[in-house]
Amino acid sequence: MDFSISLTINGVERRITFDDPRVTLLDLFRERLHLTGTKKGCDRGQCGACTILVDGRRINSCLALALSHDGASITTIEGLAKDDQLHPVQAAFIENDGFQCGFCTPGQIMSAVGLIAEGHAGTDPERVREGMSGNLCRCGAYAGITKAVIEAQKSAGEARTGEAA
Amino acid sequence: MSDIPTLSAGSHQRHGSNIGQPLTRRDGLLKVTGGARYAADNNPDGLLHAVLAVASIARGRVTHLDVEAAKAHPGVVDVMVPGNRPALASDPDEKSNPFMFRLDLLQNDRVRYAGQPIAVVIAETFEAATEGARLLAPTYETEQARTGLEGEPFAPEKVGAGNAARAQSGDVEAELAGSARTLEAVYETPAQYHNAMEPHAVVAHWQGDRLVIDTPSQGLAMAVMRVAGLFGLTPDKILVRSPFLGGGFGSKGFLSSAQILGILAAKLVDRPVKLALTRPQMFGPVGHRAPTRQTLRIGLGQDGKLTAIDHATLTASSTFDDFFEPASDISHTLYAAPAIRTSHEAVRVDTGTPLFMRAPGEATGSIALESAIDEAAETAGLDPLEFRLKNYAEAEPISGLPFSSKALRECYEQGAARFGWADRPREPRTMRDENGLLVGWGMGTATFPALMFEAEARAVIRADGSGVMETGAHDMGQGAWTALAQIAADAIGLDLTRVTFNAGSSDLPNAGIAGGSGHTATAGMALHKAGEAVIAKLADLATEDEASPLFGADNVGVIARDGKLLRRDDESRGEAFGDILKRAGLSNIEARGKAGGDNAAREHYAMHAHGAVFAEVKIDPDLCQIRTTRLVGAFAAGRIINPRLVESQLFGGMIWGVSFALHEEGIQDKRSGRIVNGDFGEYHVPVNADVPSLEAILVHEEDQLVNLLGIKGVGEIGITGTGGAIANAIWHATGKRLRRFPIRPADLLG
Numbered sequence A: 001m002d003f004s005i006s007l008t009i010n011g012v013e014r015r016i017t018f019d020d021p022r023v024t025l026l027d028l029f030r031e032r033l034h035l036t037g038t039k040k041g042c043d044r045g046q047c048g049a050c051t052i053l054v055d056g057r058r059i060n061s062c063l064a065l066a067l068s069h070d071g072a073s074i075t076t077i078e079g080l081a082k083d084d085q086l087h088p089v090q091a092a093f094i095e096n097d098g099f100q101c102g103f104c105t106p107g108q109i110m111s112a113v114g115l116i117a118e119g120h121a122g123t124d125p126e127r128v129r130e131g132m133s134g135n136l137c138r139c140g141a142y143a144g145i146t147k148a149v150i151e152a153q154k155s156a157g158e159a160r161t162g163e164a165a
Numbered sequence B: 001m002s003d004i005p006t007l008s009a010g011s012h013q014r015h016g017s018n019i020g021q022p023l024t025r026r027d028g029l030l031k032v033t034g035g036a037r038y039a040a041d042n043n044p045d046g047l048l049h050a051v052l053a054v055a056s057i058a059r060g061r062v063t064h065l066d067v068e069a070a071k072a073h074p075g076v077v078d079v080m081v082p083g084n085r086p087a088l089a090s091d092p093d094e095k096s097n098p099f100m101f102r103l104d105l106l107q108n109d110r111v112r113y114a115g116q117p118i119a120v121v122i123a124e125t126f127e128a129a130t131e132g133a134r135l136l137a138p139t140y141e142t143e144q145a146r147t148g149l150e151g152e153p154f155a156p157e158k159v160g161a162g163n164a165a166r167a168q169s170g171d172v173e174a175e176l177a178g179s180a181r182t183l184e185a186v187y188e189t190p191a192q193y194h195n196a197m198e199p200h201a202v203v204a205h206w207q208g209d210r211l212v213i214d215t216p217s218q219g220l221a222m223a224v225m226r227v228a229g230l231f232g233l234t235p236d237k238i239l240v241r242s243p244f245l246g247g248g249f250g251s252k253g254f255l256s257s258a259q260i261l262g263i264l265a266a267k268l269v270d271r272p273v274k275l276a277l278t279r280p281q282m283f284g285p286v287g288h289r290a291p292t293r294q295t296l297r298i299g300l301g302q303d304g305k306l307t308a309i310d311h312a313t314l315t316a317s318s319t320f321d322d323f324f325e326p327a328s329d330i331s332h333t334l335y336a337a338p339a340i341r342t343s344h345e346a347v348r349v350d351t352g353t354p355l356f357m358r359a360p361g362e363a364t365g366s367i368a369l370e371s372a373i374d375e376a377a378e379t380a381g382l383d384p385l386e387f388r389l390k391n392y393a394e395a396e397p398i399s400g401l402p403f404s405s406k407a408l409r410e411c412y413e414q415g416a417a418r419f420g421w422a423d424r425p426r427e428p429r430t431m432r433d434e435n436g437l438l439v440g441w442g443m444g445t446a447t448f449p450a451l452m453f454e455a456e457a458r459a460v461i462r463a464d465g466s467g468v469m470e471t472g473a474h475d476m477g478q479g480a481w482t483a484l485a486q487i488a489a490d491a492i493g494l495d496l497t498r499v500t501f502n503a504g505s506s507d508l509p510n511a512g513i514a515g516g517s518g519h520t521a522t523a524g525m526a527l528h529k530a531g532e533a534v535i536a537k538l539a540d541l542a543t544e545d546e547a548s549p550l551f552g553a554d555n556v557g558v559i560a561r562d563g564k565l566l567r568r569d570d571e572s573r574g575e576a577f578g579d580i581l582k583r584a585g586l587s588n589i590e591a592r593g594k595a596g597g598d599n600a601a602r603e604h605y606a607m608h609a610h611g612a613v614f615a616e617v618k619i620d621p622d623l624c625q626i627r628t629t630r631l632v633g634a635f636a637a638g639r640i641i642n643p644r645l646v647e648s649q650l651f652g653g654m655i656w657g658v659s660f661a662l663h664e665e666g667i668q669d670k671r672s673g674r675i676v677n678g679d680f681g682e683y684h685v686p687v688n689a690d691v692p693s694l695e696a697i698l699v700h701e702e703d704q705l706v707n708l709l710g711i712k713g714v715g716e717i718g719i720t721g722t723g724g725a726i727a728n729a730i731w732h733a734t735g736k737r738l739r740r741f742p743i744r745p746a747d748l749l750g
């Protein structure tokens, strides 16, 4: 039996047909749409490598069935940079060396974007660490990750102040 | 790799010396945009998905698999079991050298550890393969699993990477008998699982008699040879691509059974196949750090000097192969004593075969030795740093060799100053913070050998003045794409932006293995030599050419800088690379270079990196929750190629030290032999909130003996020292000596 849903993925609306109700958003992207930026580290919601934004909120895509997300608007790591301009979080990850092997990185970055949007971590390192603790990094790039999130948070704050003024 | 763009060079302005600059990662752009392609990101046309079924018992036989049920599931294409597994050219149980680990490739129905592959289900989709594997519903004939360290011990001849299992200098028993004070303590470390974030994966594609595999590898050339031997292929028919590893830590040094099974599955169905391990499957067939029980006996003189160190390790290997965690060896290098003895014993248990895991031996040995040294300092009534300085090894203790360099005193000094160690009260349980938490300060010494392996590289200079440098190096996160490119660019006197650096594929010159913290030194030296060789060729062209301003300069010599060759005695006279080549009618010129340990120097010197780690912990006096709040490490590891990346490596190592002291432990059920906490929910590794404020001081150290570039390696040293520093800080906070790791809040209760 075929299922059909519509998803807006990185700003592009797509009608997606697939034949299996067991497909998660993670496997849909990786194996069927060949959007492989999002990573699978555990497939059971324990590592955060698969973090994406669904309607602006960060979720573990390995725990999300594609079928139950008809109509959702999704951002993955591939959709973050705009017109070859890196998102401030991406730029901050490079500048602060917020990764080593890079496997957890798409999830870290999406989680950071989500955290900044949630707005309760601010630039307090303790809160940022707490807010990013759903994303494991076995390489231990946490110091750089924390710095990157704070730096991106600051530039987001400045951008907002700029807009308001 | 053409898909590695050089980041626009904003952070890289200086010409002439790429080495030493804190460049951001050249693969950074790919990694932050999702463009870095890891093995499982490959989706060739016609791809099928394979899922392993693994044993849920630790010892016995598979008596039945419901292959029919699995095959009947829509989408399942085939099920690979011992009966239909394609033939291999060599026996997976054959062992012709110590680094050829026995594999589980469905050679029979035997089960020798929980998590062992027992079948492979191949399907059109991942979902169908997963369900097919479940439908196999295996039944077993089960035998009692052997677990723990209580079995009959035996004495292996070799441990680790072929070190002698026993070593000694002086008469330990006599020294202990004559010591003013002695202490004996037993330390236990658990099984640990590498758990790189990227589970082992392979995409295998047979193209006629040619095999292309995408799989993470810390040793591409070895991987090719292993596959060649198993499949009866010549190495030139095999291409292994591993541009990015999602972490390795030792578990991707050798191809695992799982990866070979993916290749076999592709052969069986004659289509490309992707096989990725699930997280729980990372707790069986891909190696682990074996548990240890270490007994340390220490003798002390009246003056607070060590008289003897006796370090005995009991560890475990699998029932069918040999790898022995060389924990006692740490006592060979750090502290001077008239008598030192190290030894190892082992038992056999029903687990997968243990393997090299980040600082194999050093990490396990260090946490025990550094704890024991702290206990000895306390016994001697001395400050732990003062005690370590009093027993500082001026020459390598057992061998008696001088150190090629050893800036450990500077590490102690700079680390202690930065941490504020001088203010530490000697008595335990005397410091509290403003919230009433117990505060403790502890320290440990870090050390790791400066190893070199063999490698080759190729250097090309083109008529347009650009260069190509290549070696089949491996970037598992340490930063090879960047650090090696920096070395490569300097080797041919070009700015990094003018050099194409290729790595990560088996069709490039053999870069050896990314292990033993020796990859930057090894592959870097090969690149350096290749560069030297191509520059020498270019110089020959110029100095023999009357039309060149360098004509006749062969006696005084030339140097390469900024894309030009310059007379060594008069740098105003020189010529651009491209001009030399064009006049000679050449489009490019190339040469190869080789690296290996300089054995002559290695026979006469002991070569190690060193460091000192200082830790602060805070402990809730009622709930006993333990937090590491501050870590300062000072490390001397020879020349630093890229301080930004090195700091990250050291931090990563220190976090593994936190994990060793407080978090990770693989628990094997005594009854079933299964790992009961085989996932990230139950097998704890530090999360961001567990990681304290970290500082790593890079202590200046020059060493012309380790290798021409003076590199010692930094990938593993951070774990050593750190675990012990935290354990010692816990003692200092509470007055309790805890000798079983990881230390948990429950251990402090009561």
Ligand code: FES
Pocket (backbone or CB within 6 Å): A039, A040, A041, A042, A043, A044, A045, A046, A047, A048, A049, A050, A051, A060, A061, A062, A063
């Ligand atoms: S893969 Fe989804 S949380 Fe780990």
Ligand code: FES
Pocket (backbone or CB within 6 Å): A098, A099, A100, A101, A102, A103, A104, A105, A136, A137, A138, A139, A140, A141, B197, B246, B247, B477
């Ligand atoms: S960068 Fe390797 S797991 Fe985070």
